[in-house]
Amino acid sequence: MTPMPEQSLEQRVRSIVAAHRGERGALLPILHSIQSELGHVDPAVIPILADELNLTRADVHGVVTFYHDFRPTPPGRITVRICRAEACQAVGATALAEHARARLGVTFGETTADGAVSLDQTLCFGNCALGPAVQVGDRLYGRVDAARLDSLLGVNS
Numbered sequence: 551m552t553p554m555p556e557q558s559l560e561q562r563v564r565s566i567v568a569a570h571r572g573e574r575g576a577l578l579p580i581l582h583s584i585q586s587e588l589g590h591v592d593p594a595v596i597p598i599l600a601d602e603l604n605l606t607r608a609d610v611h612g613v614v615t616f617y618h619d620f621r622p623t624p625p626g627r628i629t630v631r632i633c634r635a636e637a638c639q640a641v642g643a644t645a646l647a648e649h650a651r652a653r654l655g656v657t658f659g660e661t662t663a664d665g666a667v668s669l670d671q672t673l674c675f676g677n678c679a680l681g682p683a684v685q686v687g688d689r690l691y692g693r694v695d696a697a698r699l700d701s702l703l704g705v706n707s
Contacts, residue, residue: 563595567602577603577613581620590621626661626668631685635674638681642695646682649696653705
């Protein structure tokens with residue numbers, strides 16, 4: 551039995567759109583599905599989505615760039631998300647974010663040159679009593695300071 555040829559990006563995107571075709575306001579669920587399947591929302595999908603959904607490219611681009619959760623490039627092997635909501639800021643999230651950017655050499659929305667770590671921010675994890683809150687991969691941590699973040703990332707001070 552011969553293996554099935556891998557679908558092109560366009561075929562994959564059109565397949566995802568077809569799965570959401572009857573939904574009202576389908577663009578956001580489609581974008582989430584694309585990111586879930588591909589790991590990011592490649593800018594090359596914008597004209598395909600515009601065509602499929604009868605929207606302008608500007609409309610699709612506007613939605614993709616408005617929501618910070620949509621990445622234009624593949625994520626690193628691990629994603630670190632730092633809460634930037636007021637409760638976490640009040641207990642050190644701003645300094646923690648500065649430390650993370652300096653330590654990793656990237657800013658929010660970027661991935662380290664070796665592809666190991668992507669740094670993102672979020673506006674709330676709902677973990678306010680244990681701020682600053684940080685998600686590393688799929689695991690949420692509370693009361694994270696610079697030393698603990700370094701430890702979570704396996705980086706020596």
